[in-house]
Amino acid sequence: MGARGDVRDRWARARTWGAxxxxxxxxxxxxxxxxxxxxxxxxxxxxxxxxxxxxxxxxMTLTVLPLVARRRxxxxxxxxxxxxSALYTLAxxxxxxxxxxxxxxxxxxxxxxxxxxxRVVTAAVLVVAVPVSVWLNTRSARxxxxxxxxxxxxxxxxxxxxxRQRAQVVEAERAAARERARIAREMHDVLSHAVxxxxxxxxxxxxxxxxxxxxxxAAFEAISxxxxxxxxxxxxxxxxxxxxxxxxxxxxxxxPDLGELPALLDRVRAGGLGVVYETSGGVRALPSSVGATVYxxxxxxxxxxxxxxxxxxxxxxxxxxxxxxxxxxRDDGRGPRSPAAAPxxxxxxxxxxxxxAAHGGSVTAGPGPxxxxxxxxxxxxxxxxxxxxx
Numbered sequence: 001m002g003a004r005g006d007v008r009d010r011w012a013r014a015r016t017w018g019a020x021x022x023x024x025x026x027x028x029x030x031x032x033x034x035x036x037x038x039x040x041x042x043x044x045x046x047x048x049x050x051x052x053x054x055x056x057x058x059x060m061t062l063t064v065l066p067l068v069a070r071r072r073x074x075x076x077x078x079x080x081x082x083x084x085s086a087l088y089t090l091a092x093x094x095x096x097x098x099x100x101x102x103x104x105x106x107x108x109x110x111x112x113x114x115x116x117x118x119r120v121v122t123a124a125v126l127v128v129a130v131p132v133s134v135w136l137n138t139r140s141a142r143x144x145x146x147x148x149x150x151x152x153x154x155x156x157x158x159x160x161x162x163x164r165q166r167a168q169v170v171e172a173e174r175a176a177a178r179e180r181a182r183i184a185r186e187m188h189d190v191l192s193h194a195v196x197x198x199x200x201x202x203x204x205x206x207x208x209x210x211x212x213x214x215x216x217x218a219a220f221e222a223i224s225x226x227x228x229x230x231x232x233x234x235x236x237x238x239x240x241x242x243x244x245x246x247x248x249x250x251x252x253x254x255x256p257d258l259g260e261l262p263a264l265l266d267r268v269r270a271g272g273l274g275v276v277y278e279t280s281g282g283v284r285a286l287p288s289s290v291g292a293t294v295y296x297x298x299x300x301x302x303x304x305x306x307x308x309x310x311x312x313x314x315x316x317x318x319x320x321x322x323x324x325x326x327x328x329x330r331d332d333g334r335g336p337r338s339p340a341a342a343p344x345x346x347x348x349x350x351x352x353x354x355x356x357a358a359h360g361g362s363v364t365a366g367p368g369p370x371x372x373x374x375x376x377x378x379x380x381x382x383x384x385x386x387x388x389x390x
Contacts, residue, residue, distance in 0.1 A: 022071055030067040033101045037064065040095035049093075056094030063088060063102050070109045075118055078106040082129055089136055096137070100147065104154040111158025112165075119155075126151055185351050187234070189296050193303040194230035197271045198223045222270035229267065257291035258318075261298060265316065268302050274313040275302070281320035290382055293355045294318070294327055300352055301329035301376045309333025309374055327378040330368050349376070356380060 018025045037060055041052045066080035081102045088094060110122045130151060134144045202223060233256070256264075265275045286294070298316055305314050311333030319326040353363045361380040368375040 023068070026068050026070055029070075029105065030064055033067060033105060034061065034064045036099075036101055037097055040097060043095075045095065052095050053092065056088070056092040059084070059088045059092055060094060067102060067105055070105060071113060074106065074109045074114055075121070078103075078110060078122060078125070081106050082125070085133075089133070099150065100133075104150060107151055108154040108158040108161075111155045112161045113158075123155075181354075185354065186296075188351060189300055189303075190230055190233045192307075193299050194226050196303050196306045197226045197267060222267065225270070226267055229263075256295050257288060258286065258294060259291075261295055261316075264295070264299055264302075268306065268314075271306060273302075273306060273311065276313070276315040278315065278317045279320065280317070282322075283318075283320050286325070286382060290325070290359060290380060293359060293380070294325065297327055297352050297355055297376075297378055298329060304349070304376075305329070305331045305333065305374075309335075311373065323381060325380045325382050327380070328375065330373055330375040332368075332373045335367050335372065335374050352376065352378065 038057075041057055041060070045051060063081055063084040066077040066084070070077045085100075085102065107122060107126065110118060114122075130147045131144060134140070134147060137143065262277070265277055268275050302314060302316070305311050309331045311331035314329065314331040317326075317328040317330075319328070349363070349365055352365075356363045356378050359380050361378060363376065363378050365374070365376045367373070
């Protein structure tokens with residue numbers, strides 16, 4: 001697996017370099033074609049034929065030179081190849097070629113890069129040029145059939161390359177859209193959670209100032225701590241957006257994991273909501289993406305409790321099983337009687353469902369036991385410990 005990954009990485013780097021240096025790539029391709037077309041000049045010719053001359057070799061080289069500009073002006077390159085090839089055939093008695101290399105490269109490039117009308121013109125030119133070339137050479141049906149086949153194959157290969165490139169562009173756009181959606185969810189979770197806690201604490205502050213100054217001081221400290229934590233997480237996200245992929249340093253993850261869950265619960269408790277945290281089953285390592293998802297799910301569920309439930313207490317339970325993890329968040333608040341708390345509505349529950357679905361999980365949300373309060377239950381499939389460590 002590691003060797004294949006290294007090969008893929010090298011190939012990806014080579015393609016990136018090629019995209020940044022098209023002249024170098026096309027120059028290398030021209031040199032490769034030149035080497036292939038040189039072979040008949042170095043192989044001894046039959047005794048009844050004149051030896052190859054430098055003039056013939058120079059004219060052959062002239063047919064290859066236009067390929068250096070094949071991507072900038074593919075139609076012009078095709079006309080130049082046809083003209084120089086005709087000059088080579090008519091002006092000198094040079095060695096023949098087993099394949100029409102330059103013409104094949106020109107046709108492939110037009111099929112891969114050019115618009116429809118240029119491809120139609122190319123097809124029309126080939127219908128005329130190929131029979132004429134065969135008539136000037138061997139006048140055999142075999143050569144005609146072979147030439148039409150190889151030019152048709154070059155055209156089809158060019159169209160397949162164009163289709164693959166379009167698919168890559170579409171996939172890149174989809175990946176960018178998914179990344180924008182992910183960042184939007186992260187920003188929503190961080191800001192919604194922090195602002196909700198700070199609003200609750202700020203509203204309780206004036207009352208505490210008059211009745212219990214020490215509680216007011218704790219509330220203001222909690223506001224400050226919540227704001228600082230939100231700023232830290234936002235900086236981490238923005239750092240990832242600004243990060244240079246070629247810098248070579250370790251990537252910075254914008255998402256926290258399960259290790260930071262107790263600190264999250266402490267911040268919620270500081271806002272006045274009693275939170276009980278429990279785990280059951282064989283607690284084990286989780287993939288970082290799953291850990292981050294669980295953290296964000298708990299964060300969003302508790303944010304909904306603070307904003308909508310009017311609850312005094314909430315509980316967070318993680319049940320670890322062999323092949324799944326169950327996340328259960330309950331509160332003793334007003335339940336789903338108000339539109340704001342109705343199951344499946346609002347950005348919070350939508351975000352929770354999207355996060356769970358990204359890992360093949362499911363979400364149920366509704367009244368708690370006995371119709372009291374509200375609960376969110378998330379079921380996430382998780383890989384084995386061996387798969388996490390690999």
